[in-house]
Each structure stands twice: as C-alpha cells, then as structure tokens.
Amino acid sequence: MDDLLSEFLTETVESLDVVDVELVKFEKDPNNQDILGNIFRLVHTIKGTCGFLGLPRLEALAHAAETLMGKYRDGAPVTTEGVSIILISLDSIKDILAELSENEVEPEGDDELVINQLHVLSEGKTLDAAADVVSTGPSKVEASAPSDGERDDSSAIKIVERQLKPGEVTLDDLEAAFNSAPGPDEIAAEEAAAAPDEEKKPAAAKNLAAGDNAKRDKTLQ
Numbered sequence: 001m002d003d004l005l006s007e008f009l010t011e012t013v014e015s016l017d018v019v020d021v022e023l024v025k026f027e028k029d030p031n032n033q034d035i036l037g038n039i040f041r042l043v044h045t046i047k048g049t050c051g052f053l054g055l056p057r058l059e060a061l062a063h064a065a066e067t068l069m070g071k072y073r074d075g076a077p078v079t080t081e082g083v084s085i086i087l088i089s090l091d092s093i094k095d096i097l098a099e100l101s102e103n104e105v106e107p108e109g110d111d112e113l114v115i116n117q118l119h120v121l122s123e124g125k126t127l128d129a130a131a132d133v134v135s136t137g138p139s140k141v142e143a144s145a146p147s148d149g150e151r152d153d154s155s156a157i158k159i160v161e162r163q164l165k166p167g168e169v170t171l172d173d174l175e176a177a178f179n180s181a182p183g184p185d186e187i188a189a190e191e192a193a194a195a196p197d198e199e200k201k202p203a204a205a206k207n208l209a210a211g212d213n214a215k216r217d218k219t220l221q
Contacts, residue, residue, distance in 0.1 A: 015045065060115060
C-alpha cells in the first residue's frame with residue numbers, strides 16, 4: 001500500500017474516533033461552539049486530504065458534511081435531523097475507509113442520497129419539506145430543460161401574454177375572426193353562384209340591342 005494512503009487511513013480513523021466522542025458531547029450540548037468547531041476542523045482535514053489523494057467519493061461526502069457543520073458553526077440553529085444526517089455521513093465515510101483499506105481503491109457507487117439530504121439541510125430547509133416537493137413533482141413545463149426551439153416558443157408565449165397595447169387584439173379574438181372567415185371552398189361556391197347572373201347581363205344587353213335594330217329597320221321600311 002502507498003505510504004501516503006496508509007498514513008491517511010491511520011490518521012483518518014483516529015480523527016473519526018475523536019469525532020465520535022465529540023458528537024456524543026454535541027448531541028447533549030448542540031449549541032456548544034467549541035465542540036462544533038472541533039468536529040468541523042476534523043472533517044475539513046479529511047476532505048482536504050481526500051482531494052489531495054484523489055478520492056472523489058470520500059471528498060464529496062466529507063465536503064457535504066463540512067458544509068452543514070459550517071452553517072451550524074456560523075450560527076444556524078442545530079436540528080435533530082441535521083445531527084442524525086451528519087452521523088449517517090460519518091458512518092458512510094467509515095465504510096468507504098474500510099473498503100479502501102482492504103482494496104486500496106474507493107468502492108464503486110455514490111452517496112447521492114445522503115449528500116442531497118446534507119445539501120437540503122444546509123439550505124435551511126427540512127427533509128420533510130424537501131420530500132413534499134419531490135413527491136409533488138415538477139409541472140410538465142418544468143419537467144425537462146427546453147431545447148433552443150422550445151425556448152423560442154416559450155418566449156413567444158410570454159410576449160403574447162404581456163399587457164396588450166392600444167389597437168392590439170388577443171389570441172382569442174384572432175382565432176374567432178379566423179373561424180368566422182369563409183374558407184377557399186366557400187369562396188369558390190359563392191363565385192360559382194354569382195357567375196350565372198354575370199353571364200345574363202351581356203345576353204340581356206344583346207337582346208335589347210337586337211330589339212332596337214328591328215324597330216329601326218321597320219321604321220325605315
């Protein structure tokens with residue numbers, strides 16, 4: 001085993017033993033800034049060393065736990081579920097360290113669930129509230145990121161929905177006007193119906209002219 005990795009494992013296990021003792025004190029006195037500061041520094045050291053050794057899974061988990069503890073250190077109210085999730089994250093770190101010690105590589109997988117919960121609590125939310133949002137789910141419009149074409153469409157919708165200027169009409173008015181306007185077939189039928197009347201006019205004029213000529217010829221005789 002690499003000397004750096006071996007030293008890291010030894011020191012981290014010792015640090016976590018100290019963290020366990022500090023956490024027991026912290027559960028009894030969650031507003032004790034000295035205890036919280038000790039836990040924060042230990043987890044911060046673990047995170048920094050993981051980054052140096054190229055252990056991304058451990059680093060991500062330690063970073064999420066450090067962020068929440070940093071919020072508590074800065075004065076955010078400490079909650080029972082927050083302490084519980086920190087304990088769970090530390091247990092996960094121990095499990096990964098055990099695999100790392102045995103195989104000299106991080107085990108496959110991720111800790112997305114625990115990390116997400118740590119992030120939710122770091123934002124000042126509760127896990128119950130976050131679960132309600134997830135169970136409700138996003139609307140169909142928000143379910144996926146729109147493509148470039150879809151963004152153009154959504155922009156057009158926003159423009160249509162703005163307050164109308166003088167002289168502008170709504171989409172409903174345009175649709176009603178479109179539906180009431182005659183279609184191509186109706187226009188053709190109207191033209192066909194009007195055609196005979198137009199054809200009768202030249203014929204009537206021709207007959208009238210013929211009658212006038214006949215009268216004129218008769219007068220000349």
